[in-house]
Structures are given as structure tokens and as C-alpha cells.
Amino acid sequence: MVESFVGRRVSLTTDKLLFEGTFASAKPWQNVEGLIEFPDKVCGLKILDVGAGGSDMIAHLLERGAEAYAIDPLYTSWSRVKGEVRKTLAKLEKRRAGDQKWEEFIRCQHEALERFVESAKCNPDHYKPAFASELPFPDNYFDLVFSINCVCQYLDINFGTLLAAVNECLRVLKPGGTVQLFPFRDVFLPPGQRNNSDEDYEKRYWARRRNQGFLLEALEQNPSLSFVVLPASGANHKNLAISKI
Numbered sequence: 001m002v003e004s005f006v007g008r009r010v011s012l013t014t015d016k017l018l019f020e021g022t023f024a025s026a027k028p029w030q031n032v033e034g035l036i037e038f039p040d041k042v043c044g045l046k047i048l049d050v051g052a053g054g055s056d057m058i059a060h061l062l063e064r065g066a067e068a069y070a071i072d073p074l075y076t077s078w079s080r081v082k083g084e085v086r087k088t089l090a091k092l093e094k095r096r097a098g099d100q101k102w103e104e105f106i107r108c109q110h111e112a113l114e115r116f117v118e119s120a121k122c123n124p125d126h127y128k129p130a131f132a133s134e135l136p137f138p139d140n141y142f143d144l145v146f147s148i149n150c151v152c153q154y155l156d157i158n159f160g161t162l163l164a165a166v167n168e169c170l171r172v173l174k175p176g177g178t179v180q181l182f183p184f185r186d187v188f189l190p191p192g193q194r195n196n197s198d199e200d201y202e203k204r205y206w207a208r209r210r211n212q213g214f215l216l217e218a219l220e221q222n223p224s225l226s227f228v229v230l231p232a233s234g235a236n237h238k239n240l241a242i243s244k245i
Helices: 015-021 029-035 057-063 078-095 100-122 159-171 198-220
Strands: 046-050 067-071 142-148 173-184 225-231 238-244
Touching: 029 057, 029 100, 046 057, 046 159, 057 067, 057 100, 078 100, 142 159, 159 173, 159 198, 159 238, 198 225
Parallel strands: 046 067, 046 142, 142 173
Antiparallel strands: 173 238, 225 238
């Protein structure tokens, strides 16, 4: 059981179990920076990426002067991150062979992975092995907390886990800060564009939609929070932005 931001206790299916069904990736900065609304000036801001995998986003934010951190259960070793991401990319390369758009995206992920490893070796304290339901940071620490294809996409398959992860994101967020989750209210993909079997995809999709609706209902109960669902730049999906008043 976990204490939630709505003032009641909820059952928790641990994200340690859900983690076993995820696909590791290396989200490149140039492909996903439009999915999250970053301030024009990030220098000096404290920023957290939840479930970052092999992304180079923290590397770019550190270069721009942000005090940026990432958490992921894979961060027990950098070779583990590389191995898991490369397995995912090998599957994509096989499935998307001949698709130039996907081949370019996969190439960018390989490059992002190398930048991630270089950054992680130079800044190991900024990449912490952890789960979204147990963030290793103090209360009211970050100006911005974001998650791409983690809290929403995988953990939202179970409402207790989703609520626990969002609760932790809000716990470490400063008053006046924002939590941003992508994809939220994502579009229903047609066959041929899905990572799972059609039956599994549809089951997970509608479970996630239901749990996202429950999350919005929970957020509405807390007067110290405000939220808005925004269109994400360059994507068909949306971004849930939660502000701590």
C-alpha cells in the first residue's frame, strides 16, 4: 500500500514486475525534445527524467547548464543498458527493414546510446538505478519532472502503479514546478504499427485509457494541483502536464 496525493491509500502492483515487460530504448534529443515543454532557459534548473533508458536527453540538458538527473532500473551497469537497448533496436531493424524513416530513427537511437554511455561515465551521480515508485531524491527538489514512454505507456497498465509513480513525481517536485507525462491519451494505432500482438495491444490500450481517466479524477480531487492535457509537437499523442501550486 502507498500513500497517494489524493489523501487515501491505494494498492500497488510494483513497477518491478511491470518493468519485465518493457522495451529499452535510447530516445534521441532531436526526436523527442518537442514532446516535453522545456523552459527556454534551463541553466540552473533541476530536472528529472523518469525511465530514461539509453536516452541522451540528460547529456544535452547537462551541457546546457541544467542540474539534470535520470533514473532507470537498468542503471546497475552501463553495459546492461547498452545490451538491452541493442536488443530492442535489433528487433526494430528486423521488423522495419526497408522503411527509410524507421531506419533513420534507429540510427539516431544508436548514436544517442553512445552519447548516453559517454555522459553516464563522466557524470555517474546523475544516472541513478531506481524505480518510478521509489525515487531516490528529497521532497520538493525538482523544477521539472518528465517521463517519456515509461509512467505512461507501461506503468499505467495498472492504476495502483500509475498512481504511486505520479505520487513520487509530485513528491520530489517543487511548488510551482511541473510534471509532464508522455504519451497521454495516445491515439489507437492500426495493425502494423504496434509493438505487441493485436490482441495484447488492444487489451493494454483500453486498460491504460481507463487508468488514465482514473488518474484525472484523482487529480481533480486535490486543490493544490492543476493539470492540462496538451498536444505534443511533432506527435499524434498528448502530454499530461501537472502543476504543483
